[in-house]
Amino acid sequence: MKGPLFYSKILLFGEYGIIKDSKGLSIPYNFYNGALKTDGNTSEVAQASNTGLKKFALYLSNIDSEIVTFDMASFLKDIEGGMYFDSSIPQGYGVGSSGALVAAIYDKYANNKITVLENLTRDKLLSLKRIFAEMESFFHGKSSGLDPLNSYLSIPILINSKDNIEATGIPAQQTDGKGAVFLIDSGSVGETAPMVSLFMESMKQEGFRKMLKDQFIKHTDACVDDFLKGDVKSLFKNTKQLSKVVLNHFKPMIPQQFHELWKNGLDTNDYYLKLCGSGGGGYILGFTEDIEKAKQSLKGHNLEVVYNF
Known part of the structure; x- marks a missing residue:
């Protein structure tokens, strides 16, 4: 017996910012x-x-039954x-x-589940996000619920703010385009929880909060708008600014051996380059206007293309 497939996701923009109401854009990544x-x-x-399991x-x-309930008898029987x-x-x-696992469990065992086939109103999306945040907290201590939501629906999700999310379309890929979004394997695993606490600690400083609002969130929002409009020229300009802000203010989240490459x-x-998720290891996300040039510059690193401009 094998259940339906649930895919991985990539948060193109919005890491850390969405904790403080920046925009975000998350896309399914069918490779995994x-x-x-x-x-x-x-x-x-x-x-x-x-x-x-x-x-x-x-x-x-033990989750609040007001939020979600499961057919625990079937779930436990299957685990046995x-x-x-x-x-x-x-x-x-x-x-x-963990997002894909949460989506798979909800899909199979949740009572009164919201299905992918019904008309997904904003209220339904927010309900799903809330349920998934509650479920995924088991893995991360605190979750936004976005990863499982993306995995469950398998469509791009635009985060306008904490309480305003919508399914969205993204510009079709130019398969012969030179520009690309790619992943680089940092060669080490990143732990989400310690990185998030580091961020929360920094948030206690007024200077950091100001930088987040005036620079990080400003450029993140601009990148999301540019990407959705297909304005590649402006997108690269804003991505460069975002990359610079991350290098200057999020150094601990960037694996040491990547500071120079960044x-x-x-x-x-x-x-x-920019963070993919919370950083600290795992993948690093890259944007280039010329993938061949990027491959030359990053010789010795394997570039996994996820989107072509």
Whole structure:
């Protein structure tokens, strides 16, 4: 038995900013996916996942029933039967591994679930986001609920503010375009919780809060607008500014070995780097107007293209 597939996601813009009401844009990334399975697999990985599901089930049985309830009898029976989450999504890489699992569990076991097929009003989207935030908190301590939402719906999501989200369309990819959004593997895993606490700690300083509002959020919002309008020229201008702000003010979230590469991109304009998720490791997101040039500049690093301009 194998459940439906749930895909990974990439938050193109909005990391950290959305905690403080910046815009955000999240897109599904079909290269990685996961599904619930009960096929008698007894490998170490399957058993570890099964043990994780037991803990998750316990957590879900205590969620406020006003928010969501589950068919716990079926869920526990399937766990006893060896169910596990079979996933190719790397953990701690900022592409939504726990989000896909949360979406799969909700899809299969939630009572009165909101389905992908119905008319998704803003209220329904917000309800889903709230449910998913509650469910995913088990993994991160605090979750916005966006990763599972993206995984569950498998469509791009535009975050206008905390209480205003909508499904959106993004400009069609230019398959022969030279410009690209790409991922670089930092070679290490990033932990979300410590990075978020670091950010919250910095938020206590007035200077940091001012920088966030006047620079980080300003450029993030502009990038989202440019991307959706397909204004590539303005997008690269704003992405460069955003990359610069991150290098200056979010250094601890950038793996040490990337500080130089980050600066090199800004100096040469061959590419601009930004955080993918909370940083600290995992993937780093890159934007370039010329993918061949970026590959030359980043020799020795494997570039995974996720979108072409």
